[in-house]
Amino acid sequence: MAEELSLRERKKIQTRRTLWRTAAELFLERGYDQVSVAEVALAAEVSKMTVFNYMSSKEDLVLGPMKEHIGDAARSVRDRRPGESVVAAFRRHFMAALNAHDASVGMSDHPYVLQVRQLVQETPALLVRAHEYVRQSQMLLAEELAASTEGPEAELAPVVAAQLMSVRYAVHEHNHRRLFAGESADDVLPDAVALAERAFALVEHGLGDYGTLPAGAGAGAGAGAGAARPAEGGAA
Known part of the structure; x- marks a missing residue:
């Protein structure tokens, strides 16, 4: 049997x-x-x-492989090791997929994979369905996080899920842009890994002073620039 x-x-x-x-x-x-x-x-x-x-559905004739990965994000944190944080587990699985040149993280430069990706980008019905699968993946991750925590941490589950999935999506798109430009996956991989490491560090340690303007380049400078516009308009 x-x-x-x-x-x-x-x-x-x-x-x-x-x-x-x-x-x-x-x-x-x-x-x-x-x-x-x-x-x-x-x-x-x-x-x-x-x-x-x-x-x-007809869409799944193209996006079926993507549909099979909807639960990957939730599974990565569900199976985390004792003492391993959610971010560390998610990052570990994502990095393994990058190094394996997995299409699910945008690291496959196989012509067929790139052609199908282009088809999705150019077909509204497929693009809508692809975005829906990303949304479902994030929802499953949030549910898994909420189920494994309690109190205030459980309430933050949707926020944490959104942050982790944003890293995944952003690196995925970065990879595809370069692959579509003609670079090989081997050439893209080191930068993709470095970008992912920096992005996960932001999630793990918080944004902190990211994007802080130099002293003297803040609201005062913006106000000055804004004050000049009416004068220019008046002169016209």
Whole structure:
């Protein structure tokens, strides 16, 4: 029975990957809106019903792999080691993904991955769904944090989750910008790691004096600049 279940699971994984690959190829060739689910099913040699047995929507034919990572953030803090802080656990998992050139943190320079990413960026329906998955990931993280703390710390769970996910998202976007510009993942990795380390340090230790203006460059200077504008307008 164990072998039968294992074989069944392997077949389901293979079918899911075939659907993702087939759909992506059609979408990249003809455009997302120009390809129907029925056409994907035909190309993958399965029924339309089979497609929806594996995917809940047309968007998931592209974003299914992303959907599978929704729980990663929550899992990283749920499985933290004894004595390990939430930030340390989240950072450890994120850094491991960076060093593994994982697509989930924007570190894969495989042409296919970049093409699919570009498709998502250029397709409103996919972009909306991708943002929804990010929101769900943050919500699951906040729930996990609240469940593992109590009192005032539990009340701060949504704030902490937002901060951690913001680091993840910002580094992810930084990586993609450089990969789309033609750099390799190997070239981007050292800067991505350094950026992530600095960003997590801000979360861990607080913003402190980040962004403090030099003495004499604060409100007084701004007021002076603002005072000059009416005079210029009057002269006109």
